[in-house]
Amino acid sequence: xxxxxxxxxxxxxxDIDNIIDGITTILESDGLPEIIIAIARGGMIPAVILSHKTxxxxxxxxxxxxxxxxxxxxxKLPPTIGENIDFKTFEGKRILIxxxxxxSGSTLKAVIxxxxxxxxxxxxxxxxxxxxxxxxxxxxxxxEDLVDxxxxxxxxxxxxxxxxx
Numbered sequence: 001x002x003x004x005x006x007x008x009x010x011x012x013x014x015d016i017d018n019i020i021d022g023i024t025t026i027l028e029s030d031g032l033p034e035i036i037i038a039i040a041r042g043g044m045i046p047a048v049i050l051s052h053k054t055x056x057x058x059x060x061x062x063x064x065x066x067x068x069x070x071x072x073x074x075x076k077l078p079p080t081i082g083e084n085i086d087f088k089t090f091e092g093k094r095i096l097i098x099x100x101x102x103x104s105g106s107t108l109k110a111v112i113x114x115x116x117x118x119x120x121x122x123x124x125x126x127x128x129x130x131x132x133x134x135x136x137x138x139x140x141x142x143x144e145d146l147v148d149x150x151x152x153x154x155x156x157x158x159x160x161x162x163x164x165x
Contacts, residue, residue, distance in 0.1 A: 007156035011128070016161065019128050019151030020046060024053045026149060033096035033124065035089065037062050039111060042100035045162050046128050050098060060085050062097070062111055090118040101158050102127045103134035105146050124148040129158060 027033070036056055038047030040063045051059050062085055097111055108125060115123055126149040133155045135143050143150065 008159060009154050009156045010159045011161060013161045016046065016049065016128060020049050020053060023126055023149045023151060024050065027054065027096070030124075031094065032056060033094040033122075034058060035060060035093050035095045037085075037095060037097045037111070037115070039064060039097065039099040039107060042160070043098040045160075046100055046126075047098040050096075050126075058089075060089075064107055064111060087115075087118045090115060090120045092119065092121050094122045095120045095124070097123065097125045099125075099127050100129070100160055102130045102143065102147055104138035105135065105143070106138070108146060127151065128160075129154050131155065131158060
């Protein structure tokens, strides 16, 4: 159920492709990561698209959940981290964490906090978009201080082409 007061932003497949093309160009200039970490569920599709565009085949899925369901402004829970990833492979590697959208940033912060304990050479972050309504409600800093590569900044409820909304 959508809140009637919140604007809905619908991304098409072309929108996602253009966002990831732009980020790919910057990544190629900055230096490609060795490992892509997709935050499940939302980051999985952008991570696979990015993998194909860059030729990076090492993708790992980081399972973390902090919402009760998929409704607008769903109740938040403390992030629960899955145990399906080989953290030992991170040591000395350049890592890119990928998600579809950043709201408050709490999920991304939790993932970063776990990953840095395994001594990667570098950790960068990417999101197709940042919802400034949620970011500004929960943070005092700039979203660019947490997210290295941002496709688009939005204000509203985002619907991606792979979602059933």
